[in-house]
Every structure is written in structure tokens, then in C-alpha cells.
Amino acid sequence: MRRRADNQTINKDHVDGDKKENVERPQHDNSAKGKLSIGSWIINMGKCLLLIFIVPPFLNYASLQRERQMLLPKEGQIVDIGLGQTMHLLCKGNGIPVVILDAPTGMSSDVWFHIHKDLSSLTKVCAYDRMGLGFSKHLIQNGTTETERTWGVSTAGRMVDDLHRLLQAAEISKPFILVGSEIGALNARFYSHIHDVQVSDLVMIDPIPEDIFEELLWREFWYGKLLPSLQAKQFSAATGLSRMLIILGILEPTVTGPDVSEEVTQLQKYLLCNPAHQSSAVDEHYFMNESAAQVQDISKFKPLSSRTPVSVITGDHFDREVPDQLNQMVAKLQKKFLEVSYSSANHIHIKGADRRMIYKEPSAIIQHLRKLVSRRQANRFSA
Ligand SMILES: *[C@@H]1O[C@H](CO)[C@@H](O)[C@H](O)[C@H]1NC(C)=O
Numbered sequence: 021m022r023r024r025a026d027n028q029t030i031n032k033d034h035v036d037g038d039k040k041e042n043v044e045r046p047q048h049d050n051s052a053k054g055k056l057s058i059g060s061w062i063i064n065m066g067k068c069l070l071l072i073f074i075v076p077p078f079l080n081y082a083s084l085q086r087e088r089q090m091l092l093p094k095e096g097q098i099v100d101i102g103l104g105q106t107m108h109l110l111c112k113g114n115g116i117p118v119v120i121l122d123a124p125t126g127m128s129s130d131v132w133f134h135i136h137k138d139l140s141s142l143t144k145v146c147a148y149d150r151m152g153l154g155f156s157k158h159l160i161q162n163g164t165t166e167t168e169r170t171w172g173v174s175t176a177g178r179m180v181d182d183l184h185r186l187l188q189a190a191e192i193s194k195p196f197i198l199v200g201s202e203i204g205a206l207n208a209r210f211y212s213h214i215h216d217v218q219v220s221d222l223v224m225i226d227p228i229p230e231d232i233f234e235e236l237l238w239r240e241f242w243y244g245k246l247l248p249s250l251q252a253k254q255f256s257a258a259t260g261l262s263r264m265l266i267i268l269g270i271l272e273p274t275v276t277g278p279d280v281s282e283e284v285t286q287l288q289k290y291l292l293c294n295p296a297h298q299s300s301a302v303d304e305h306y307f308m309n310e311s312a313a314q315v316q317d318i319s320k321f322k323p324l325s326s327r328t329p330v331s332v333i334t335g336d337h338f339d340r341e342v343p344d345q346l347n348q349m350v351a352k353l354q355k356k357f358l359e360v361s362y363s364s365a366n367h368i369h370i371k372g373a374d375r376r377m378i379y380k381e382p383s384a385i386i387q388h389l390r391k392l393v394s395r396r397q398a399n400r401f402s403a
């Protein structure tokens with residue numbers, strides 16, 4: 021906006037200048053003058069378009085390259101998981117059982133920062149970026165891989181396959197406690213059903229019920245409201261607009277608050293400006309119905325082993341910013357799938373919380389996870 025305004029004043033100066041010249045030299049050929057000013061107007065317009073459409077994306081791209089190097093966490097590893105793909109894994113602390121954290125839909129591993137830090141005083145805790153998000157890069161050179169052909173791009177099946185290869189490559193000790201939120205919870209379910217000996221405990225935070233995409237009202241919300249807003253963010257990142265809006269203080273990162281470290285804030289800003297991250301966030305949302313359908317099938321044909329304890333953590337609402345009707349729908353369908361597939365699950369309700377609890381109100385989640393870890397550690401020593 022500011023650029024446009026500047027340009028207008030530049031044009032105005034020119035017009036004033038022209039007028040002055042005309043007054044001083046009345047004999048001057050007017051038609052040539054007209055052509056000249058149209059020419060310079062076109063040149064100015066060209067410069068203006070250049071400024072608006074070429075320079076910001078270019079500057080944004082250049083800044084992203086630099087920021088990526090700077091912001092990559094020091095303890096973070098870039099793990100080669102085969103097929104030419106690399107994933108970002110961030111582990112803190114020592115000990116077993118390892119806790120694996122799988123982030124909500126379209127989010128990167130840094131949303132876990134409170135939980136990650138706190139739990140790492142007790143045991144080894146690892147968070148990772150799903151393919152395309154954060155510091156995990158999509159395979160570009162070879163299009164679709166075998167698993168993508170089997171499961172589809174950006175679906176739970178593909179993500180679970182990636183996670184499995186990541187944990188294998190990084191030699192994470194098993195069994196581990198698997199914690200996931202939203203799509204992370206779908207992934208955690210999928211993983212626990214298939215690789216049951218690797219998972220000692222399954223923890224779902226705000227799980228998306230697998231049959232919710234059968235509801236028209238939910239589909240209208242998801243594909244009609246949520247997805248377009250994410251696509252707008254992707255466009256804004258690609259054009260460099262997000263960077264300008266952040267500089268002007270108009271656009272703020274999702275994860276904010278007094279307890280959020282400067283590092284996380286910078287990383288969140290980087291991700292807002294990063295078109296690759298935003299595009300993967302859009303894909304995860306777009307294919308969420310497929311992911312849900314895959315998990316529905318897995319739950320039916322390969323139920324969870326009865327030896328795996330399950331806990332579910334939810335707040336008062338799924339999302340306090342969406343209409344009540346949608347929240348009630350999520351709650352009803354969550355109750356149903358838990359009764360059908362995980363009848364002995366331990367349900368923890370956090371008063372006043374919604375899906376933002378991971379970074380806004382993490383204390384109850386931390387308390388529960390600490391209990392799970394301590395119980396496993398005590399069992400180990402007594403065995
Ligand atoms: C890429 O594809 C080609 C042929 O489709 C295959 O031979 C090659 O191994 C693939 N590379 C990777 C890294 O998957």
C-alpha cells in the first residue's frame with residue numbers, strides 16, 4: 021500500500037513539473053509532450069508493477085534461504101529417510117521410553133515447544149516436521165514415490181510411512197509413546213494399529229473423528245471456509261505479501277504469547293512467509309478426508325492391540341472460533357469412534373481449552389504425559 025502511495029506522489033510531481041514547463045515555454049509542441057508523458061507514464065507503471073510483483077517475491081525468496089540456515093534448531097537433525105527425501109527431527113533429553121510428538125494439521129514441530137522442553141527433563145522427546153512442512157523438504161526431482169502412489173500425496177498413509185522410515189533411520193529406541201494432535205492423532209492411530217509392537221502408549225489430542233467428512237456441514241466449513249483461508253495464506257506467502265504484512269505488524273504468527281521464545285516467534289514468521297510450508301499445509305487439509313477414510317479402514321480391518329493403552333485429551337470445544345454446531349458435531353463423533361474402536365481409553369478433559377491447548381494451555385497435557393513416562397520407567401525398574 022505504501023509503495024502505491026509513493027508512486028502516486030512521484031507521478032504527481034511529474035505532472036506539476038510538466039505544467040511548470042508549459043507555463044514557462046508556451047510555444048512548446050504539445051503533441052510531442054503528450055507522447056513523452058505517456059511514455060514515461062508507461063515506464064513508471066512498469067517500474068511500479070516491477071516493484072509490486074517481482075521484487076517482493078524475489079526478496080522474500082532470498083531471505084527465506086538465509087533464514088532457513090539461521091533458524092534450523094541446533095539440536096535438530098536432517099535425516100535421510102531414503103527415496104531422496106530428508107526430514108527434520110528434533111530430539112531433546114535422554115532416556116526411555118522415547119516420546120514422539122506429531123503436530124496438528126498443517127503445523128510444524130515447534131508448536132510442541134512447551135511440552136517438548138518440559139518432558140525432556142524426564143526422558144528423550146522427539147518432534148518432527150512432516151514432509152513439506154517446517155524443515156522437511158518435499159522430494160522434487162522424482163515426482164511421486166511408491167508410497168505416494170499407494171496412499172496418495174499428503175495423506176495419513178504416506179505420513180505414517182515417512183514417520184516409520186524416519187524413526188528407523190534415526191534409530192529411535194522402541195517401544196515409544198506416540199502422541200498426536202488432529203491429523204497427528206490420525207497418524208498416531210494408523211501407526212499404532214499397523215506397528216503395534218513399536219508403540220507402548222497411544223495419546224490422541226483433539227482427534228479428528230474419522231467419519232466427520234460424511235457430514236455436509238463439516239465439509240462446508242472445511243472446504244468452503246478453512247481451506248480458502250489457507251490458500252490465501254499460501255498466495256500471500258508466494259507473492260511476498262506476508263513478509264510485508266509481518267514487517268508492518270499487520271500479520272502475526274499463530275503461536276504467540278508471553279511464554280513463547282524469540283526463536284519460536286522468528287520460526288513462525290519464517291513459516292508464514294514460506295510458500296512451500298504453506299502449500300503443504302493446504303495439501304494436508306485438502307486430503308484430510310482421504311486420511312480420515314484410510315484410518316477408518318485400518319480401524320475396521322486391523323483393530324488396535326488390546327495391550328496398547330490409549331488416552332484421549334480434549335478441551336471444552338474443538339475450536340472456540342467455529343460455530344457451536346460444528347463443535348457439538350466433533351464431540352458427538354469423537355465419543356462414537358472412541359466407544360467403537362478404543363472402549364477402554366482414558367479420557368482426559370481440559371476445562372476451558374480448545375485445539376490451541378498444545379501451545380496455549382500445555383500444563384494438563386504435560387502432567388498426563390509425565391505420568392505415562394514415569395509409569396513406564398517404574399515398570400521397567402521393577403521388572
Ligand atoms: C527416480 O525415478 C527413476 C525412474 O523412474 C528411478 O530409476 C530412480 O531410482 C528414482 N530415484 C529416486 C531417488 O527414487
Ligand SMILES: *[C@@H]1O[C@H](CO)[C@@H](O)[C@H](O)[C@H]1NC(C)=O
Nearest residue numbers: 233243306307309310311313
Ligand atoms: C475427498 O474430497 C474430494 C473433493 O472434495 C473428493 O473428490 C474425494 O472423493 C473425497 N474422498 C473421500 C474418501 O471421501
